Amino acid sequence: MSESRHSSKSVYALIGEAAIARLIAAFYRRVKDDPVLRPLYPEADLAAAERRLRLFVVQYFGGPSDYSAERGHPRLRMRHAPFAIGRAERDAWVAAMLAALDEAQIGEPAYSEMRQYFENAATFLINRPDLTLHEPKP
Ligand code: HEM
Numbered sequence: 001m002s003e004s005r006h007s008s009k010s011v012y013a014l015i016g017e018a019a020i021a022r023l024i025a026a027f028y029r030r031v032k033d034d035p036v037l038r039p040l041y042p043e044a045d046l047a048a049a050e051r052r053l054r055l056f057v058v059q060y061f062g063g064p065s066d067y068s069a070e071r072g073h074p075r076l077r078m079r080h081a082p083f084a085i086g087r088a089e090r091d092a093w094v095a096a097m098l099a100a101l102d103e104a105q106i107g108e109p110a111y112s113e114m115r116q117y118f119e120n121a122a123t124f125l126i127n128r129p130d131l132t133l134h135e136p137k138p
Contacts, residue, residue, distance in 0.1 A: 010062025011110045017058060019104060023114075024054040026100035036092040040083045061114070076125060086128045094122050 012020070028050040031037045041049055055067035056074060067074065083089075097118045101111060 011113055012058060012061045012063035015106060015110045017063065019106060020058055020061070020063070021054060023100050023104040023106060024050055024057060026103040027053070027097055030096035030099060034092055034096060036089055037096065040085075040089065060117070076121070077127070080125045081127060084128045085126050086130070087126065090122045090126050094119055097122075 028046050031041060032046060043049060052067070052071065055070065059065045059067040060074075085093075098115065101114060106114060
């Protein structure tokens with residue numbers, strides 16, 4: 001039963017390196033013009049950030065582990081601690097990634113697997129839940 005529901009091949013094996021590179025390039029084109037996201041990214045040139053995310057996504061979805069060879073254990077919560085991520089920032093990140101998945105024409109079953117991961121991981125990276133509550137300060 002389960003074999004017929006989805007392939008056991010990794011997303012990387014299904015779509016390959018070039019499709020992941022197109023996806024991450026499409027994502028950063030959006031970050032560059034996004035009024036919520038762009039101010040969070042510290043570097044003037046987003047090329048290095050684009051490369052780090054690309055290597056991470058390749059590795060996470062079953063490709064070569066160049067990300068960890070260069071950067072060590074991902075520790076995403078820790079690495080995002082310097083950036084204030086509330087609900088609005090999480091939603092802007094996810095919206096840019098979903099648009100990039102469409103632009104890069106990532107097909108099923110890779111599309112759903114990637115979408116689910118990005119939505120969940122971005123929620124897990126919220127580190128300023130108070131940013132969206134707008135509670136009056138005492
Ligand atoms: C699925 C969710 C996400 C994943 C998988 C992810 C992944 C990554 C990775 C791998 C890096 C590079 C870490 C390093 O090696 O130093 C990074 C950096 C960064 N992320 Fe995320 N991230 C996610 C969500 C977010 C969100 C929601 C925000 C804010 C809206 C965000 C903002 C940043 C910023 C500002 C950097 C620094 C850029 C740089 O690498 O120079 N990320 N992220």
